[in-house]
Amino acid sequence: MAGLEAALGARLLTRTTRIVKLTESGGRYLEDCRRILADLAEAEAAASGAYARPTGSLIVTAPVLFGRIYVLPLLTAYLADHPAVEGRALFLDRVVNIVEEGIDVAVRIRPLADSGLTAIRCGSVRRVVCAAPAYIAAYGAPRTPADLARHRIVAVAQAETVEWRFGLDGRIVVPLKPRLTSNVNEAAIAAATEGWGLTGVLSYQVADALRDGRLQVVLADYEPAPLPIHVVHVEGRGASAKVRSFVDFAVARLRADPLID
Structure with missing residues (x-):
């Protein structure tokens, strides 16, 4: 590093x-x-035909449960x-910096901030509160969000107290x-399905349980605004064929899914 700084005539690090x-x-x-390295990678990809046909490694990230299901x-x-493409799935319940992490x-299932990335909306999911029919039969269904204080709550959280928001503007806290x-949605959903209490999740996470009657939605009139689903990628000066073709494929399939509004 000292040699590089001497060659450049500038200090690069403060020590x-x-x-x-x-x-x-x-x-x-x-x-x-x-x-410069990104430009070199693009030049090599163009020379090898990566912009003409899907080839190489494709890394896709999504929230854990949405990733597994969809x-x-x-x-x-x-x-x-596309036999010339190798896939890697990275499912994490955190926002991944796709530029820094390659x-x-x-x-992504959330409103997006302005980031300079290319984002295509392909649907939305609801935030719902649900319980098993057996729990509702035993304890009744809450009629207003304030009624939740008298119910057994199963939450996905790291703290002893949590806040659930209701209303289209989310102002009912x-x-x-x-x-x-x-710490995982699957466990909270399993407990609610067994009749242990009420849980708050995203609609796609309990779609099967709602469809077959193992869970029922409560407080539907108080639901907050749906969360948008976007497929996001870095386009640069021209996305590679593997990215363009996968994005087109994924957006079409997600938009056609009846469980995604």
Whole structure:
């Protein structure tokens, strides 16, 4: 690094006994290097035909449960039609920085901030509160959000108290102290299905249970606004064939799904 700084005639790092961090010049140099490497990768891809036909590694990310239910079948179906592409599924319940982490395509269920990424809306999902018929028969159904204070709540949370929001503008805020919490949606849904209490989830997560009557939606008149589903990718100066074709494939399939509004 010292040799590079001497060759450039500029200090790239600030060094102390505790930390090493980029200087302003170092930050600009890093961004320029990333841009040059990206341009080189695009040039190599164009020369190898990656922009003409789908080929290479395709990395797709999505929330865990949505990924398992929807995105994994999309990816396997796509790979079956494109033998020159290898797929990698990265399912995480956090927002992944697809530029920094080298992701090709992301499926996101939330309003999107302005990021410069290409985003295609393909539907929405509702935020619902539901319980098993046995629980409703034993304890009744809440008629208003305030009634939740008298019910057993199963929540996906890391804290002892949680807040559920209701109304299209989300201004009805109900603080709750769940009797049972889990760090994964599947466990909360399983407990609710067994009749243990009420849980708040996204509609696609309980679609099968609602369809066959194992769960019922309550407080439907108080539901907040649906959450949009977007397929997101970095287009650059021209997305590769694998990205373009997978995005087109995924958007068409998701828009055609009857469980996605």
